[in-house]
Amino acid sequence: MRMIALTGSIGMGKSTVAAMFARAGVPVFDADATVRRLQSDGGPLVARIEERFPGTTRDGAVDRDALAAAVLGKPDELAALEALVHPAVHHERTRFIVSHGDAPALLFDIPLLFETHGEHAFDTIIVVSAPHDIQRARVMARTGMSAEKFEALLARQMPDSEKRARADFVIDTSGDLSTTEAQVRDIMACLGITPES
Numbered sequence: 001m002r003m004i005a006l007t008g009s010i011g012m013g014k015s016t017v018a019a020m021f022a023r024a025g026v027p028v029f030d031a032d033a034t035v036r037r038l039q040s041d042g043g044p045l046v047a048r049i050e051e052r053f054p055g056t057t058r059d060g061a062v063d064r065d066a067l068a069a070a071v072l073g074k075p076d077e078l079a080a081l082e083a084l085v086h087p088a089v090h091h092e093r094t095r096f097i098v099s100h101g102d103a104p105a106l107l108f109d110i111p112l113l114f115e116t117h118g119e120h121a122f123d124t125i126i127v128v129s130a131p132h133d134i135q136r137a138r139v140m141a142r143t144g145m146s147a148e149k150f151e152a153l154l155a156r157q158m159p160d161s162e163k164r165a166r167a168d169f170v171i172d173t174s175g176d177l178s179t180t181e182a183q184v185r186d187i188m189a190c191l192g193i194t195p196e197s
């Protein structure tokens, strides 16, 4: 089974590219979505987050705006949150691998792949990238985003140029979606993965 990691900095297009692989039949593990699920109503991280960051949960779920306010811009607090979250994500990832034991390839969308030194578990690393101005414009267009939040998340992330230098493949997402999709198809062909559609 080929283990493919997809990474890239905030707003570079990971989710969009992961969806293209999923449409082509490659099962996708989404680390951010897994975090959201583990932090949602009834999720296993809620009580532990409330204990460490009092007042950041409401009605049995993590209030992500409150949690973001408690950790962003405070490196020690963010590290404490990550120490709770990352082992739980890793556990879910193992379950995902077991449940797709017969797939020829799996794709893992992992924003902090390099930052958490997780790259060694993968055969192939794809980095999504775009010029900084495009990245910034995409992120700032999101609701609930502020310049401070963008900078605080970016500060925790390895510079894009370093990520690109470590990639087996770089997908440039500065063009239109069909140009991005063509790059996805080229990489699949290069890896010998037959698309389902």
Ligand SMILES: CC(C)(COP(=O)(O)OP(=O)(O)OC[C@H]1O[C@@H](n2cnc3c(N)ncnc32)[C@H](O)[C@@H]1O)[C@@H](O)C(=O)NCCC(=O)NCCS
Pocket (backbone or CB within 6 Å): 009, 010, 011, 031, 032, 035, 064, 065, 067, 068, 071, 078, 081, 082, 085, 086, 089, 110, 111, 112, 153, 154, 156, 157
């Ligand atoms: C800090 C939190 C509360 C902010 O939540 P919010 O809904 O406002 O933002 P969202 O999760 O959509 O993140 C926006 C972008 O920041 C990136 N990001 C998330 N956590 C981190 C982090 N610890 N360091 C750097 N970037 C991060 C995401 O990958 C995404 O690109 C939330 O991201 C969180 O719980 N993070 C800790 C878990 C973590 O480390 N996740 C990274 C992937 S496993």
Ligand SMILES: Nc1ncnc2c1ncn2[C@@H]1O[C@H](COP(=O)(O)OP(=O)(O)OP(=O)(O)O)[C@@H](O)[C@H]1O
Pocket (backbone or CB within 6 Å): 008, 009, 010, 011, 012, 013, 014, 015, 016, 017, 032, 111, 138, 172, 173, 174, 175, 176, 177, 178, 179, 180
């Ligand atoms: N050619 C392109 N390829 C990919 N995304 C594009 C392209 N053109 C525009 N976009 C837009 O850029 C945005 C990229 O957001 P996306 O959620 O995929 O990034 P991300 O890296 O997953 O973000 P985050 O790190 O915050 O999770 C989307 O709104 C997408 O529609």
